[in-house]
Amino acid sequence: MIHTNIEIKARSKNQDKIREILKSKSAEFKGVDHQIDTYFNVLNGRMKLREGNIENHLIHYSRENKSGPKQSDVLLYDSEPKSSLKSLLTRALGIFAVVDKEREIYFIDNVKFHIDSVKDLGTFIEIEAIATDGDISTEELKNQCDSYLKLFNISEEDLLSVSYSDLLLK
DSSP, rough: OOEEEEEEEOOOOOOOHHHHHHHTTEEEEEEEEEEEEEEOOOSSSSSEEEEEEOEEEEEEEEEEOSSEEEEEEEEEEEEEEEEEEHHHHHHOEEEEEEEEEEEEEEEEEEEEEEEEETTTEEEEEEEEESSSSSSHHHHHHHHHHHHHHHHHHHHHGGSSOOOOHHHHOO
């Protein structure tokens, strides 16, 4: 499946307040997922294998490293837990980084929210406004992200420009 996201990632110390806001907006809670993201060495973009109890995907994406809302072009492949895919990719490409996190997953319409606790990094919020078949313009996706940034009172200095894997490698 190919889709376009406009997304933000930010440090967050007010997870409880964000949960309250999401509940007040009748967000659909999908659950808590313990995820291991294994990033592989690739020539273009980023590729990771996500292994979780809710989400299991091979994900390739291209995204600028800039703070604030940014476009991400994503290709997802549904993977089977405990398949040989990780061994195959490790042998062929080598591992770049591994991210271990607990992720709460919520949805409001086409917007996905992650409240993350990342091992060795801390706590974060991610907002992903998703267009799966070109049904929503990138401008509208950006507007959705901007409105949730304001609603959650996320400050500009808390916004991140890089992925968790980059933060771990620093």
